[in-house]
């Protein structure tokens with residue numbers, strides 16, 4: 001039996017105890033793929049304002065940051081949001097699990113798509129919060145700059161920094177079909193640059209993208225590993241309402257991946273992992289999935305993946 005180098009095991013080895021990730025969502029952030037800078041409407045699977053008219057009226061402020069924004073009138077509010085969200089979840093995790101170490105995960109939208117001063121202020125505030133041992137920053141490879149990376153390199157001397165990049169697929173035709181707004185060359189270039197600067201990279205890969213064959217998905221795994229990323233997250237592509245993918249699914253233009261193919265892909269991927277590569281996630285799902293329906297119960301998925309991995313000689 002081979003123990004998979006999961007993020008839980010990796011963190012226990014590194015920090016001597018469980019470390020809990022606290023997701024943070026800061027208002028005023030958006031994505032160049034939504035605001036029209038590289039594309040409009042976002043990735044076809046992204047639930048965002050263009051497909052959520054109610055969200056745009058109530059939850060989403062009209063002010064959105066861009067790297068070129070001269071001022072950020074929301075900065076104070078954003079710092080308060082960061083502290084409030086962190087502390088609320090921290091207290092809950094302390095009570096439930098006795099947690100004492102945390103990683104702040106800047107999860108929603110594109111977290112380096114903002115003026116450099118905003119980025120610096122928020123991340124500096126984040127590392128000052130009690131019991132934080134690291135930051136995980138979700139972003140796109142077309143929304144990172146040398147200036148941001150150089151700042152993160154300095155921060156990395158004080159606290160562990162991981163940059164999470166959406167790779168999704170190495171195929172430009174697929175990236176175009178999902179309206180990703182950048183190509184694989186861009187992904188490759190910035191992952192390599194981030195690694196050269198000494199920062200940890202987590203790659204997100206999606207199985208079941210439109211018209212992708214098993215061989216294509218396998219190649220995406222192989223090529224992403226070759227880039228020397230430190231950790232990987234795998235997700236099945238599922239359909240939720242208020243997305244362009246939902247419209248495609250309804251019009252019979254998109255066929256979701258089967259559970260069997262997804263499981264086969266996870267087994268293939270895990271078999272390719274070098275020992276030091278960290279597995280951060282092997283599935284995703286949510287109760288409001290429209291299709292495939294097996295994605296609506298994440299716990300059930302995890303249990304069957306665990307069992308099948310075990311039969312293949314891996315302990316997840």
Ligand code: SF4
Pocket residue numbers: 030031032033034041042043045046047048108109110140166
């Ligand atoms: S990059 Fe992320 S936030 Fe931007 S459109 Fe795609 S899924 Fe949505």
